[in-house]
Each structure stands twice: as structure tokens, then as C-alpha cells.
Amino acid sequence: MATVLTQKLTLEEFLKLPNLEESPAWEYVGGNAIQKPMPKVRHSILQKRLLAKLDSPKSNYLALPELRCTFGGRSIVLDIVVVSWDKIQLNEFGEPEDNFTQAPDWSIEILSPDQNTNRVIDNLLHCLHHGSQLGWLIDPDDYSILILTPQQEIQICRDSQQLQVLKDINLQLTSEEVFNWLKLREIGANLE
Amino acid sequence: MATVLTQKLTLEEFLKLPNLEESPAWEYVGGNAIQKPMPKVRHSILQKRLLAKLDSPKSNYLALPELRCTFGGRSIVLDIVVVSWDKIQLNEFGEPEDNFTQAPDWSIEILSPDQNTNRVIDNLLHCLHHGSQLGWLIDPDDYSILILTPQQEIQICRDSQQLQVLKDINLQLTSEEVFNWLKLREIGANLE
Numbered sequence: 515m516a517t518v519l520t521q522k523l524t525l526e527e528f529l530k531l532p533n534l535e536e537s538p539a540w541e542y543v544g545g546n547a548i549q550k551p552m553p554k555v556r557h558s559i560l561q562k563r564l565l566a567k568l569d570s571p572k573s574n575y576l577a578l579p580e581l582r583c584t585f586g587g588r589s590i591v592l593d594i595v596v597v598s599w600d601k602i603q604l605n606e607f608g609e610p611e612d613n614f615t616q617a618p619d620w621s622i623e624i625l626s627p628d629q630n631t632n633r634v635i636d637n638l639l640h641c642l643h644h645g646s647q648l649g650w651l652i653d654p655d656d657y658s659i660l661i662l663t664p665q666q667e668i669q670i671c672r673d674s675q676q677l678q679v680l681k682d683i684n685l686q687l688t689s690e691e692v693f694n695w696l697k698l699r700e701i702g703a704n705l706e
Numbered sequence: 707m708a709t710v711l712t713q714k715l716t717l718e719e720f721l722k723l724p725n726l727e728e729s730p731a732w733e734y735v736g737g738n739a740i741q742k743p744m745p746k747v748r749h750s751i752l753q754k755r756l757l758a759k760l761d762s763p764k765s766n767y768l769a770l771p772e773l774r775c776t777f778g779g780r781s782i783v784l785d786i787v788v789v790s791w792d793k794i795q796l797n798e799f800g801e802p803e804d805n806f807t808q809a810p811d812w813s814i815e816i817l818s819p820d821q822n823t824n825r826v827i828d829n830l831l832h833c834l835h836h837g838s839q840l841g842w843l844i845d846p847d848d849y850s851i852l853i854l855t856p857q858q859e860i861q862i863c864r865d866s867q868q869l870q871v872l873k874d875i876n877l878q879l880t881s882e883e884v885f886n887w888l889k890l891r892e893i894g895a896n897l898e
Contacts (some may be wrong), residue, residue, distance in 0.1 A: 631824065632852060651824075656825055658824045665859050667834070667856065
């Protein structure tokens with residue numbers, strides 16, 4: 515289960531916590547500071563492989579792991595966010611600002627054992643309500659991916675179903691391909 | 707975790723299993739026979755109280771616990787279904803037929819500890835795709851209720867938010883009221 519700080523905080527107080535960026539990350543939702551569960555091996559493999567798949571130098575989007583996004587009264591740390599380049603604010607040295615204060619274009623969460631699904635869905639809906647176009651919830655125990663889009667019915671994808679990605683990202687991917695990344699013994703699984 | 711029979715079955719084979727109606731119930735999804743988890747105390751209290759709340763003699767709907775619904779290639783046993791009277795087929799004695807082979811109008815599932823949320827959402831979506839108007843997923847650990855309606859964004863309800871019910875059912879209920887049923891020590895909680 516998630517670790518929750520016993521005292522209620524304001525967002526400002528939360529952002530000043532000294533252990534804010536320890537691992538696993540702390541999130542701020544509904545006045546509470548909540549620590550994400552420690553990722554396990556399968557979680558880490560999926561996160562790494564998906565990040566590599568999404569990270570294309572030609573893309574208009576930047577894929578980032580574990581980026582803190584603070585907007586709409588919450589401060590959450592999604593497993594992967596995909597953000598269009600024009601949302602990245604640069605400082606006077608041409609480097610990105612450290613604080614990201616918008617909803618990402620695409621939010622991806624990978625469920626950990628014992629992590630509460632409704633809480634994760636709640637954060638993905640928070641992103642959609644603040645401008646995200648797409649949310650994924652990857653459940654490695656059920657080999658399924660929930661796809662959330664604004665004002666549309668949630669979809670569940672399994673097996674050979676094509677996964678919905680952002681409109682202007684050219685990527686063909688099925689649930690099966692994602693979960694096959696976990697089969698480390700299969701020839702070439704690490705070489706793709 | 708769910709108990710799953712190792713061999714794949716056809717729906718016909720599944721429906722002939724001798725232990726089909728043992729408790730907890732077996733379901734048939736995607737060629738597999740899967741046993742629901744044994745309900746715990748909090749689950750049972752919520753199921754009982756909600757059933758009592760939904761069961762009005764004046765209603766056009768019948769609320770039933772643990773009804774097996776077999777349609778669209780699955781056979782599932784939802785915690786509570788709400789079905790309009792005109793969907794109940796009567797036999798020559800004026801009694802309801804034993805087998806229910808349609809999607810209920812409203813499907814309600816109460817999450818058990820260790821039950822996989824995506825699997826439950828999958829069954830609620832199966833209902834929506836076959837004619838259900840409404841699905842609820844009650845999560846007693848997160849004190850939240852997911853509301854699913856056809857072709858609309860999933861909603862998450864907490865605290866004092868009014869819960870969406872079927873259009874022609876006259877019922878005012880909030881998440882808070884539902885989860886307050888679990889507070890057995892509060893005066894009058896059993897007397898409402």
C-alpha cells in the first residue's frame with residue numbers, strides 16, 4: 515500500500531518538503547503527500563523499453579521518465595510523460611526550466627503490485643481534465659492497457675490490438691509487443 | 707489473485723461444469739474459467755446495504771445480487787445487477803426463467819482486496835458494449851467509485867459528489883454515504 519504522510523499540507527508546504535525528490539517519488543493529491551510504491555523489475559523493464567520506443571530524435575515530442583508535473587492543485591510524478599517541444603520552457607542559457615507546471619500531452623503509468631488502480635486512474639483523469647490528450651495505464655499483471663481519452667469511453671487493449679498513440683506520432687504498437695518485452699528469455703528480446 | 711482453470715474451455719463446456727455455482731462464483735472470460743475472490747466483510751456490507759437501497763417495490767427495476775449473466779461470449783457474475791422488469795422472462799408458471807442471457811441495465815462490482823481492477827473494468831465495458839447503460843466499480847480501499855457510461859469518459863466519484871444512477875431511478879446518493887455504511891460504530895449506522 516501507498517505511504518501517506520499523516521498531516522495535511524498545502525501545495526506550497528508540500529513542494530518545500532526536504533525529501534520530495536527521494537525515490538520513490540512523493541506526490542501531492544487532495545491535500546495529502548503520498549509516496550509512490552517502489553518499482554519492481556517488470557515495471558522498470560516496461561518503463562525503459564517504452565521510453566526507448568517513444569524517444570525519437572525526429573519527433574515533435576519529448577518523452578521523459580519520472581517528471582514531476584505540478585498543475586491544477588496536484589503535484590504528480592508520472593512514470594512516462596510525452597510532451598510537445600513547444601511546452602518546454604527554456605531559461606536564459608537555452609536549457610529547460612526545472613519545474614513543469616502543465617499537463618503533459620500524454621501520461622503513462624505502469625501499475626505496481628499493490629498500487630491502487632483507482633488512484634492512478636484518478637491522476638490520469640486529472641491530466642485529461644487539464645489538457646492531456648491521452649492517458650495509458652499499463653497493468654503488467656493483467657497484460658492489459660487502459661486507454662483514456664478526453665470525453666470518450668475508456669478502452670481496454672489486449673493481445674494484438676493496436677494501441678492508440680498521439681495523432682502526430684508515427685508509432686505502431688500492440689499490447690502483445692509491449693508485454694513481450696518482459697519475456698527476457700526469448701531470442702532477440704533484448705536486441706530489438 | 708484469481709483462481710484460473712488451466713485448460714481452455716468453450717462456453718458450452720463451461721456452463722456444464724459441476725462446480726459452476728459454488729461460492730465464490732466462477733466466470734467465463736476469453737476462453738478461461740476464473741473464480742471470483744471470496745468476498746470479505748467490507749465487501750459484503752456494501753453489497754447488502756446497496757442492494758437494500760436499490761430495491762424499491764415501486765421501481766421499474768429489479769436489483770439482484772450475484773446473478774449469472776451469459777451474453778456476448780462471456781458468463782459473468784456481477785455483485786449487483788439492476789434489470790428492468792420487462793427484461794425478466796417468465797415461464798409458464800409466471801416465475802422468472804433461471805438463465806439470464808442479456809446485459810443488465812446497470813452493473814455494479816465491488817472490488818475485493820487482490821482483485822485485479824482492469825479485469826473488473828473489462829467486464830463492465832463488456833456490459834456497456836452489449837447494452838448496459840451504466841457501470842459502477844466500488845473500491846472500498848480508495849473510498850472511490852468509478853462510473854462508466856457508454857461512449858463517455860470514465861468518472862471517479864469521491865466524498866460528497868452525487869453518484870450517477872439510471873435516469874428513471876429516483877435515488878440521491880453520494881460516495882460518502884456509501885462508504886459511511888462501513889462505519890458500524892457510528893450511531894444509527896445500522897438503523898438507516
